[in-house]
Amino acid sequence: MKTKIVILLATFFSAFAMLPDRTITGTISDSNQAPISGVMVTVAGGKAFTLSDSLGKYSIPVPTFSRSLTFSCVGYKTKEVKIAKSSVLNVTMDAIAPGQEEVVEADHENEVLELIVEPNFAKMAASPSTYAACTPMRSQKMNTENYNPINENGFQMVGQQAVTTFSVDVDRASYSNMRRFVNAGQMPPIDAVRIEEMINYFEYDYPQPADGKSVSVTTEITDSPWNRGLKLLHIGLQAKTVSSKNLPASNLVFLIDVSGSMSDENKLPLLKQAFKLLVDQLRAEDKISIVVYAGAAGVILPPTSGADKMKIREALESLEAGGSTAGGEGIEMAYKLAKENFLPKGNNRVILATDGDFNVGISSEGELQRLIEEKRKGGIYLSIMGFGMGNYKDSHIETLADKGNGNYAYIDNIQEARKEFVQEFGGTLFTVAKDVKIQIEFNPAHVQAYRLIGYENRALKNEEFHDDKKDAGDMGSGHTVTAIYEIVPAGMQSSYLAQTDALKYQKNNASEISKTDEMLTIKIRYKNPDSEKSVLFDLPVKYTSKPMSACSENLRFASSVAEFGLLLRNSEFKGKSSYANVIARAKGAFGKDEEGYRSEFVRLVKTTQSLDGSQQTARKD
Template sequence: MKTRVIILLAMLLSAFVFLPDRIINGTVTDGANNPIADVSVSIQGGGAGTKTDHAGRFSIRVPNLARALVFKKIGYKSLTMPVASDSVLNVILTQNPLKPEVIADEYLRDAEQPGNVKKSLAFERVATAPATFSGNVMQMSVPSESYKPINENGFLSVGQQPVTTFSVDVDRAAYSNVRRFLNNGQMPPEDAVRIEEMINYFDYDYPQPAGEHPVAITAETTDSPWNAGLKLVHIGLQAKTVSTENLPASNLVFLIDVSGSMNDANKLPLLKQAFKLLVDQLRAEDKIALVAYAGSAGVVLPPTPGNEKKTIKDALDKLEAGGSTAGGEGIELAYDIAKKHFLPKGNNRVILATDGDFNVGISNESELQKLIEEKRKAGIFLSVMGFGMGNYKDSQVETLADKGNGNYAYIDNIQEARKEFVQEFGGTLFTIAKDVKIQIEFNPVHVQAYRLIGYENRALRTDEFSDDKKDAGDMGSGHTVTAIYEIVPRGITTSFIGKADPLKYQTNSEPAANSSDEMMTVKVRYKKPDSEKSVLFDMPVKATTVPFEKCSENLRFASSVAEFGLLLRNSEYKGSATYNDVIIRARGAFGKDEEGYRSEFVQLVKVALSLDGSHELSKK
């Protein structure tokens, strides 16, 4: 009997030994539920290993006799987790209080152990940045988010350059992206801070157009709160508001990225929620199609009337992420559908939703731009909605939206989706004036030098203002555009402007005496949505300064946002700006704030103060 038991146990053990390996999947996060990338995941005692992706996910083949998995990353405490019968293992790592040099030494010692990465002579000690295992060398990990470099506008002499020209910008993506960084406990990269988009994120109470033009201009001048002796000129544009029932019919094509990188909770799942909000706004005369792209592109839903909401939402629910990204192929298919169902007097638009990672297909940015520009000329516009974090390609998606005569937004939560697709439905999708440009001529009698705050990526040459072939920004129903200039009045001495060499063929001395009380003239050019010929109108601005506390809430709040942007960018022109001053000025200009966006702004400033304003906190 005992012999039989021994044989039976031997058979069971033999069967267990030869069981096939199994796959364990999981996610590694920190205590705040944020994913941790590039975590080394290995089998205790040696064997093949892997590492987590940008979303903290991992997948590892585990032998049946393996007892535990080991999780390691520089800056975090190593963790050994026993292997149970479950196929899913979610892990939380805590930060390591040791100095970076000590942590690096620990990794070097571990590298000598079997199954781990071996020490290399090419290894260099790291400071606080995370590391990635690559071959035999531990290298610095570089964030895969990308932003266009911003060379901040400086002061220009009116005597040498009296005219300034730029394209309007109604994009708001930079603000919600900055909010995402701050809410995650990080200061945003300086190039992610586009001040004009932060200012234009908010609505302002400008008067509606009353004349023949679909856009109205307002202007105010006050003293600069952060640079004594200088002044701020606040310019506001208001597009005509058209009620939803009077908007033209829409031919919309949702182009949805379902590649593997879109699997995170703040990407495809949030995208579905966001687009469902938009679907709720559609009417029977509107039509919508769904195109999904990953390794290849395909039609998920053919053009469907907007009142068939359940059909559209069911199609959205079926979308799943997986595969690589063929962005170019998807764009071509979406444009083909939009062209086949083109509405001559309607709103024809492709809405691209992506994390911006175009890595297969037409991945060359210039080729994508050419395609989108061609379709724009045919009356099909492109709007881009950015989602997610980690591999977010802000630089690329912003350019695509600009070339497509559409707006660009970054959706970081469902409240932002509601703002874009419910509260500002008309402005997001329906163009009132396209290729809107602003040109300002300053009077040297009153202005010595000027600086446009933000709009670095929107600058135009003087001659491009009257060139109808030059693309510019568009304004939708009810949209507002705000621009702020900081100016050096005549006779003021400041270190911000240097002495220019005398001009040989023109006078560079004092301006000719005249009795004009105009400080500048604001010119605006725009095209009607169905026209390629621009219309020009202008408005002179008097050299009248209003005390800051008596200015409109529009100016006071917009200037506080501008000041915040200067601090986030650590601008050389920030002067005496402080986070505390931003908070005080913003609180005094909340207005109605029915949706709470302005009060939320103050909370973000407080977060930035705690992260970056140690010198201010120490004063309290």
């Protein structure tokens, strides 16, 4: 009998242990309702933990059998809170002053327990793995942020201009920056919305390159969901994925802005947390240096092996903000250090972390561009990670990243840092194809006019496609790039098309052109990382349109992001776009969505939908 009972109990607990985890989310704030960033959230009795982001938000997977979460940070009373049936758990934390006793509050089945602890602030600050350094997030004015103006692409008549050329773009900063505005209850400024960066924020399932190529290309054609009668051309590029064990050694220089403008909790404190995640990915053969700049620039960590993680972490932890911003001097010093430790067959890169507010030294955009272009030619790339709000200078940062053959990301929370430095470590730091260009020739027998959605600041002259000296975008290991054209089919009437006269002196090959079912031809040109000579291949595309429901998840989700971008920009080409259509199409194309980015997108669209009606007139154009 006892044996049967034991077996039954074992079976019961085994089944209970196999129940799936659930995710608890919420916001952590102080007694004044100001969100607190950097709070460590742990599962009582478990190993799972997370940190609250710059808006005080957190998300943590919790085993079914767990009963409570613990919230801890320097300067606040540690709090243990019971997990209820709801998956949303908002917490208010009480501040404590040095010398006071800390009360660890525990709520178990409505029984409140108080554990009296004498806090050791020095020990807490020195042990970030046990305690987080938290800061309440105060409201800030956003009237000094700066964005380059975007003149939206219009429709081009094939009879006048049959060829279009542009550089790829793997930057994602616009999406996370948009998310920051929406999460704060604001519509983003129109010029902060770069639709191609929003589309390319997400991963897509394109085939790996074959036949020794570094890049593959995939196409699909369907009906435009927002402009009846028009077509969408979806183009997907996939860079080859290099195994992490085969990645070349890295010579990285962290260039960190520690000026006074970086003192806010969503700037330097978040920056430290983000770079620590990158440090965890380094290997013994990798070398890292740290240069800081404020009123002046200096080296605080000479080249150090990636194996010496404690030394690197201590250098990061020692950073404090203050002074003006000698950005130009810092960049020069970082490049000098990178050159002195140059790896001929390695990855040589400066990673600049800043809010972009340069105001001392080489501060003109032209001077900085020329400096970065010169260093790029020597094989040292520049990636930029943007932080903060209020005085954020997106216009400055975006231009410098473009000239430096690197990536540009905006880090709005610790989850975004994890995405850039952990999940996409290879793509962020290791280039497999540089100066990637796309050129398309449309067949006038099938296409009357076309419009590239986004990529306004990536346009190239057609003759620059063949010029190997012309800089273009780079693709890292495993990176994908997606582009969407909206097409007016031949013979269709559209209000988007301006009246133009036919060319008088051009040869008319209409009879020959009409014999082919090719809608267009795509040409791809790129360079391998160690070469200055480009590789060229092309792909003819037949006019084979499919209904949206029969298209891949890649196209369906990318088109929903594009439509959302049209709404955010209040585009003159948005047609019948609507938030409801965006949500419905995106929800039907989640795919695996293991990290939850696509489901988060739908939440952002829903939030934006509620904001748009009340705040549309208050937006900055």
